[in-house]
Amino acid sequence: MLEFQLNIEGENMTTTLFKVVALGTTITAGAVFADTTQDRTGWPEGFTVGTASQGGTYFAYGSGWASLVAEELGLTGGAEVTGGPMQNMALVHTGEAQFGMTTMGPAAESLAGTNPIAPGLQMTNACAMFPMYQTPFSVTALSSSGITSVSEIPAGARIGFGPAGSTSDTYFPRMMETLGVEFERRNGGWGDLGSQLQDGLLDVIAFAAGVPVPAVSQLEVQTDVNIIEFTEEEQAKLLEAFPVSEFEIAADIYTTLEAPARSVSMWNFAVANCDLPASFVKATVDVVMSDNERMMNIHRAARSTLPENWDKNKVMKWHPGAAEWFKENAGADIPDDMIHSAM
Structure with a gap:
């Protein structure tokens, strides 16, 4: 297992240790969707998905799509045991985790600077990636x-x-x-x-x-x-x-x-660090959203992991790569002011 610390200070927080469960599998360049013509400029060699405690839906669902994305894109990836949505927003905002999972309530509180993990810090560097389930x-x-x-x-x-x-x-x-x-x-x-x-x-x-x-x-x-x-x-x-x-x-x-x-x-949404390359996030979204039956095999809650549910995000700005995927594949009418860095 890998270990690291999230070094954010807050009045109600002590430094927390997280353990990464490496569920993803490193595969060769000949993997199924390791497209050699794809622009991979700036892509990380691996990634982690912030989930929650073992025994809950977040961990089961997040472990599944982390492994799926790692396999399909030919990267090392896995799920990370965390305290749930509030900590995931902090991890993704700081870049300690590339991806995470959150519900809309904690997302709104995090953007407003009332996340108890780091009171006063507006976690605006965590972007919406795709709808998960209710x-x-x-x-x-x-x-x-x-x-x-x-x-x-x-x-x-x-x-x-x-x-x-x-x-x-x-x-x-x-x-x-x-x-x-x-x-x-x-x-x-x-x-x-x-x-x-x-x-x-x-x-x-x-x-x-x-x-x-x-x-x-x-x-x-x-x-x-x-x-x-x-x-x-x-x-x-x-x-x-x-x-x-x-x-x-x-x-x-x-x-x-x-x-x-x-x-x-x-509603729950997957989130991505806003600084990740658009092509990387778009490819990740494509793996998850292009085959719902495959996601249903991971967890039955994925019955709602459908492109048409993009409009359930009314809180976070979209990652540009995710917004591009939903515009192209779901006819999403996402205004520019709801896309990170869009003018």
Whole structure:
């Protein structure tokens, strides 16, 4: 494994160590899409994709497309275990990671300079690259707990909200407060939190992740769980208070569900360091967006990784290479003032 440090100082931050999981494979110049006529001026020899903790959708999805791009373009590439969207925005902005994954809420906060990783730093050097999927917010408890609705969560319940700084940790505690839930806040990787729930160390896990969430799928195999939906009234409160949309978790996503579960969601986008060569980012986008079936084999959340969803980005400026791909292949009408460095 490779190790490096993100040296950004903030009033609520200590220097954080990240480990890179090298999932990409170096291949020869004769690789499938290693086009010798392609302009590769300024391309890096390798890349990393900032994801999140193991056991969550970001890591599974990001590891998959990192390996796919590395193989297709003949580069060394892999996924990086991080704390999620907030840290990914910081890593990509500083160039510590070439690519990352974020949700629109953390992206907006990062651009505004309110990212808790580095308060006051406007992370404008992270550019939109391609749409991924919607992140539903959902609540899971053991069936043995008797908790079948948000209103039944007891006061003082120990709730795991995911890694510190993740989308879950940033928004779900506020959502629970809005819905009148009193709780003890716990953080950790999704795999660890799933184990803690099963061991009785947590009462509830509040997930914000693409579905199916690997940790929930694993729990379903090992024990009986309740996947708790929001009521119509609860959903309406969240829609009014937060930058989220209506969402239903399809019944076929989890074996536990017998009917769609009412939820809310936030869009996820892949991001690229804005200084990367346009031809490199365009080629990367082409690999990911040109074959949805291949992406679906990586993770079922990729059912929304479609060119027509380019318009779900209303927050970040586009990387010029990504904007060029979507204009040429999706008829995207991206204004110049939404493209980085465009005049």
